[in-house]
Amino acid sequence: MEGYVITIGITILIYMLMAGGLALQYGFTGLSNFGLVGFVAIGAYTSSILAIKGVPIPLSLIAATGLATLCAYPIGIIALRLGGNYLAIVTLGFSEAVRMTLQTEEWLTRGMHGLTKIPRLFSGWVEPSRIDLCILLLLLAINIIAFLAFRKLVKSPFGRAIEAIRDNETAARALGKDTAQFKTRSLMLGAACAGLAGGLQAHYLTFISPEQYVPLVTFYVWIALVLGGADTMKGVIVGTCILVGFLEGSRFIGDFVGGISEVKLASVRIWMIGMALICVVLYRPQGLFGRSIVRN
Amino acid sequence: MELLSIKNITAGFGSFKALDDVSLTVNKGELVGIIGTNGAGKSTLFSVITGYVSRLSGHITFAGETFDHLPIHQRVRRGLGRTFQVPREFGNLTVRENLLAAAPNQLGEKLLPLMFMGRRIAAEEERLEARAREIISFLNLSRVENEMASKLSGGQKKLLELGRLLMLGPQCILLDEPFAGVNPVLIGELSERIAELNKRGLTVVIIEHNLAELSRLVPRMYAMDRGKIITEGTAQEVLANEQVREAYMGGVI
Structure with missing residues (x-):
């Protein structure tokens, strides 16, 4: 039981890091990034490949974060000249392109077989039974640092500028802001979070394959933000906890409610998330803990 | 001294010419109005000057520097600010x-x-x-x-937009219908503030449909119709102009 709680905790914290990145992009800058999982995949594969080749995990995680960040740059240049909806499509296309590349470039990624024997975080440092707990604590520390940095960032003049761009980009440009540059930076910072989350997840799971990085992951993070609220840290945290807690916890519905087959249960879980989403959007469009912001 | 100069600007979409060979100059420290019916090309003129709409031909010079190819934010940084017809606050x-x-x-x-x-x-x-x-x-x-x-109310938003422009410390501001949708009391206040800013040396160009308020405020104005400047002069001169009456009021006044 304790092990299971730790597993859920780790999953929540990995998703929370991704959600933090997306919150910066969407909640504070207004960028609809539907390709978040692409950056997660880049982070995961970069860190795994390097670590398998013998690079120490901390260094390979830094490289993973760096590469994910760099990959956001060209996307920014191409897509940020286009309006909001185009960015959603371009980024979704990007994440699928990443996944296809991972599938086909077997010399590097071993294709559909996936990468196995990825070095585990803390292995050899602490006794095997305690590794999960240590990973949990590490993730907790990283999340706390990331969220403190976010808080500082969104309260800074930079945060004020990206919020201004979210509220009215034309006006921001009329005031001399180079909005494309701000948006690119925001996209890159969010991608850094996603890349780091991907790397950490890979070193926790020790096995990754392209089918882990389907758009559904992006949508889960979006659901978390819609539930909790995309423009407050509290919203991000609560939204992720509710989503992952529910996804994991609802496995046990069958134990309490009789007469539901496994197959039906899987559908019921998705149905419940859908209903929750509809209710939130109808009755609390800003999310449970979002500010009631005005969208143009 | 000439601050903003527009020479033979043509702009449009396909065969439609929103601006047809428009030229005008604004001197440093001046307060200039632009009037014209809806669709005369006034806002398009502002958009071409500030870089939101690209021109087909002609030249824009500001403070002695050519603006023809500068991106929007660079034009702003050189001291040229604008507002929009509909307030665009950061809500x-x-x-x-x-x-x-x-x-x-x-x-x-x-x-x-x-x-x-x-x-x-x-x-x-x-x-x-x-x-x-x-x-x-x-x-x-x-x-x-x-x-x-x-x-904020509509009028307060207009004041806010003016305030944001002032933060830029601009040399010249282009105001697009600052009095539209503002209650009469606030119009008087807004107008007073604009006059005060102009007195302190700020160059102001105003597009406005409220002719009574505008002619009280600006010593000189241009009148536009169907993409062309039809006349220029003091408020009395312009409003007395036959072509302006014809275009603007269908010759009623």
Whole structure:
């Protein structure tokens, strides 16, 4: 039981890091990034490949974060000249392109077989039974640092500028802001979070394959933000906890409610998330803990 | 001394010419009005000057520098600001934050300085705060300083937009229908503030449909019709012009 709680905790914290990145992009800058999982995949594969080749995990995680960040740059240049909806499509296309590349470039990624024997975080440092707990604590520390940095960032003049761009980009440009540059930076910072989350997840799971990085992951993070609220840290945290807690916890519905087959249960879980989403959007469009912001 | 000069500007979409060989000049420290019916090309003219719409031919010079190929934000940085017909406030920021966000070249907007130059950024913020407070009280917005901008009335939003422009410390501002949708009391106040700013040396160009208020405010105006400038002169001269009457009021007055 304790092990299971730790597993859920780790999953929540990995998703929370991704959600933090997306919150910066969407909640504070207004960028609809539907390709978040692409950056997660880049982070995961970069860190795994390097670590398998013998690079120490901390260094390979830094490289993973760096590469994910760099990959956001060209996307920014191409897509940020286009309006909001185009960015959603371009980024979704990007994440699928990443996944296809991972599938086909077997010399590097071993294709559909996936990468196995990825070095585990803390292995050899602490006794095997305690590794999960240590990973949990590490993730907790990283999340706390990331969220403190976010808080500082969104309260800074930079945060004020990206919020201004979210509220009215034309006006921001009329005031001399180079909005494309701000948006690119925001996209890159969010991608850094996603890349780091991907790397950490890979070193926790020790096995990754392209089918882990389907758009559904992006949508889960979006659901978390819609539930909790995309423009407050509290919203991000609560939204992720509710989503992952529910996804994991609802496995046990069958134990309490009789007469539901496994197959039906899987559908019921998705149905419940859908209903929750509809209710939130109808009755609390800003999310449970979002500010009631005005969208143009 | 000539500050803004527009020479033979043509702009349009396909075969439609929104601006057809338009030329005008605005001198430093002047207060100039532009009138014309809906669709005459007034707002398009502002958009071409500020870089939102590209011109097909002609030249724009500002403070002796050619503006023909500069991107929008570069034009703003050279001291040319504009407002829009419909207020474009940053709705989820307070009035004060709206003004602070407008300040140009902030060190705190860059990521590296944000990490390492905390003290300089704090000092900069303090300077900007003082400046914002000054402008807010000049525009009589102190009462709503900490309100979300989305909650302001139409007239207050126009004042807020003017305030944001002032944060830029511009040489010249282009106001697109500043009195539209503003209640009469606030129109008087807005008009007074614009005149005061002009007295302090700011060059102002105003597009406006409220002819009574505009002719009280500006000594000189241009009249446009169907993409062309039809006449130019004092308010009386322009409003007495046969072509203006024909175009603007169908010859009724």
